[in-house]
């Protein structure tokens with residue numbers, strides 16, 4: 001009996017602590033393969049809890065390791081303490097600054113239609129409240145969306161938008177159907193961005209257009225201070241792309257890159273303006289000149305890429 005009790009004690013007290021040590025050791029041992037280029041050579045970029053940031057030595061992808069569990073992400077995207085307050089701001093911005101938002105959407109659409117005139121159908125992956133889809137519908141496009149958050153996708157459906165609640169992998173849409181697939185600030189949230197892009201490629205018709213916008217890890221603000229960069233954010237932003245590795249992953253997932261450029265982000269606050277004002281003490285005219293130069297050098301906050309689905 002004594003022996004049995006000792007064994008039970010070991011199972012209940014010793015093993016969990018042993019597993020905890022193994023888990024810690026595994027996470028200290030470094031990250032796995034790079035999601036873009038499959039390289040195993042990543043070095044510690046920024047050490048922070050609960051996960052460290054690593055930078056791939058081959059392609060420069062910056063990523064968290066270990067990644068959060070699906071359960072952590074489910075809680076994050078559905079709780080009032082997590083994702084919802086921040087995304088609610090985008091709805092407020094849309095309502096109060098509709099003209100600026102519409103100008104932003106119009107710019108994206110102009111670029112897409114230049115590459116693929118006559119496009120009719122749009123699928124927005126990670127559509128949030130469906131604000132881009134509302135704009136597209138107003139312009140006469142046929143619109144569909146995919147959104148992980150139950151609350152925001154429900155709001156989109158109240159606007160009579162056809163939005164599926166769930167992941168891109170669960171969405172019941174036809175392959176090779178859509179003329180245009182868009183994804184605004186979504187890819188960096190995915191546990192496996194390469195798989196996400198492959199799925200987007202399958203939804204896009206051959207010759208169709210993909211437009212992806214992500215935070216720019218190569219931006220002036222990110223390079224100035226990644227630790228205090230507002231888009232360095234756990235557990236929602238798990239990967240940080242630069243023009244180089246975004247091109248690599250698009251080529252691997254069936255796309256031909258047509259255009260890649262940077263611009264100010266999608267929030268009302270231009271982070272670059274704040275940093276430039278603080279460190280260089282520029283007047284408004286000088287600051288605008290510097291911002292223009294930053295965007296030309298692909299150093300803006302947001303990275304946008306247009307790509308064509310290869311035939």
Ligand SMILES: [Zn+2]
Nearest residue numbers: 034037056059
């Ligand atoms: Zn890599």
